[in-house]
Amino acid sequence: MTDTDGTLAWLLDTDPSLRWQVERDLAGAPPSVWQATRARVATEGNGARLLREQGDDGQWEGGAYFPAGFFDSPEARAPGQPWTATTWTLKDLREWGLDAAVLGDTAERLRRNSRWEYDDLPYWDGEIDVCINSYTLATGAWLGVDVSGLARWFRDHQLTDGGWNCEAEEGRSTRGSFHSTLNALRGMLAWEQITDDTALRESRHRGEEYLLSRRLAFRASTGEPVGDFVTEFVYPNRHRYSVLAALDHFRAAALLEGVAPDPRLAQAVDMVRNGRSADGTWHQGTPLAGRVWFDIDVARGEPSPWLTMIALRVLRWWDAAVPA
Known part of the structure; x- marks a missing residue:
């Protein structure tokens, strides 16, 4: 990535938790460099x-x-x-x-x-909430816990449309949710990345098809946008869906499997591209309400290093694979 406008230098002048990802995904740094930065996250x-x-x-x-x-x-x-x-x-x-x-x-x-x-x-x-279980699945795999039983939960609780919904276990819905489905997919992908176990891949692909068939942003029934939240980019997004968070998942999944981007992502990619501000960055949306240990990213309306890094790596992945 060339740094004609100083964006890369700005992104590199950040906390180690972000900087190592900038070095790896945007700056083309060798593993010895970004791994050394990543090790600093602990200290x-x-x-x-x-x-x-x-x-x-x-x-x-x-x-x-x-x-x-x-x-x-x-x-x-x-x-x-x-x-x-x-x-x-x-x-x-x-x-x-x-x-x-x-x-x-x-x-x-x-x-x-x-x-x-x-x-x-x-x-x-785990418990009965699919989003909670997705975080637990990924974290358990990361910490070396045998969470294979929890992994099976996702196959057993996948809805007929291919998605998941946190309200399904309470009997309040039988249809997938954009938010719940993406959280499930991210947890399942993390589990596969960490364990090298592909037992959930077929189920994950069905869930990804749920989002792809809706072009990541539109209702299956009417073709209308599912809501303003799809283009409200915020970091940390916690459990919240956006096309940027979804594209970052599809990027990671494609890199794991060595496949090209699905063409149905094109409209979502344009939404991300159109969210870029005149200063070359992506600005923070409205952060989710609630107490935090400390502010991880910037306030609403300010240029966000985290969102800019995620958006740039998504666009770099897409543009490298899809001719203009």
């Missing part, structure tokens, strides 16, 4: 800050998905939710490239001490 910046917050029981804020005592606190009546408990913190650390070995016996401590807020279920068994 510097955002990664080190989150590691310092871990409790002796292996958890963050004493809870699996919510901080301990959350539902009895005034915070439970505030917009959004806290993003500081164990599941969210581990998701960030994993996605930032932390070496799982740094967490030592965390997996065992969670097995002993952490239970889901839903029905007091054991942490590594």
Whole structure:
């Protein structure tokens, strides 16, 4: 990537959790360079800050998905939710490239001490929410836990249209959801990347077809846009869908399998390209409400290093494979 407008230099002047991905995916740095930067996630910046917050029981804020005592606190009546408990913190650390070995016996401590807020279920068994289970599947694989039973859950709970929906387990829906389906796909892909087990690939492909048949942004029934959220880019996106987050998944899946981009991604790619601001960056949308350990990215409306990196690597992948 040439740096005619200084964007690459700006992206490289960031936290190690972002910088190593810029070096690998945009700057063309050799593995020795980006791997050295990635190792710094454990000792510097955002990664080190989150590691310092871990409790002796292996958890963050004493809870699996919510901080301990959350539902009895005034915070439970505030917009959004806290993003500081164990599941969210581990998701960030994993996605930032932390070496799982740094967490030592965390997996065992969670097995002993952490239970889901839903029905007091054991942490590594997951629960009934597909998004929660997707994070647990990926994190369990990363920390070396045998989560093959949880992996099978995704095949068993895939809906007839190929998608997943967090409301399906409560009987409130029989149709897939863009948000839930993408979360399921990302968890399944992470599990396959880490374990080299392709048992979920057929199911994952069915879920990807759910999104591809809708061109990542449109209703199957009417062809109308599914909602404004598809082009509301925000980092961290937590559980929220956007065409940018979906394209980043399809990029990773295609690279894993060594296949070309699906042509049905073209409209979503144009949506990402059109989201670029005059300054050459992508700007932060409205961050999800709720308490955080600290601000990972910029405020609403400001140039976002994280969104810019993700968008540029998606476009670089697409443009390299699809003739203009």
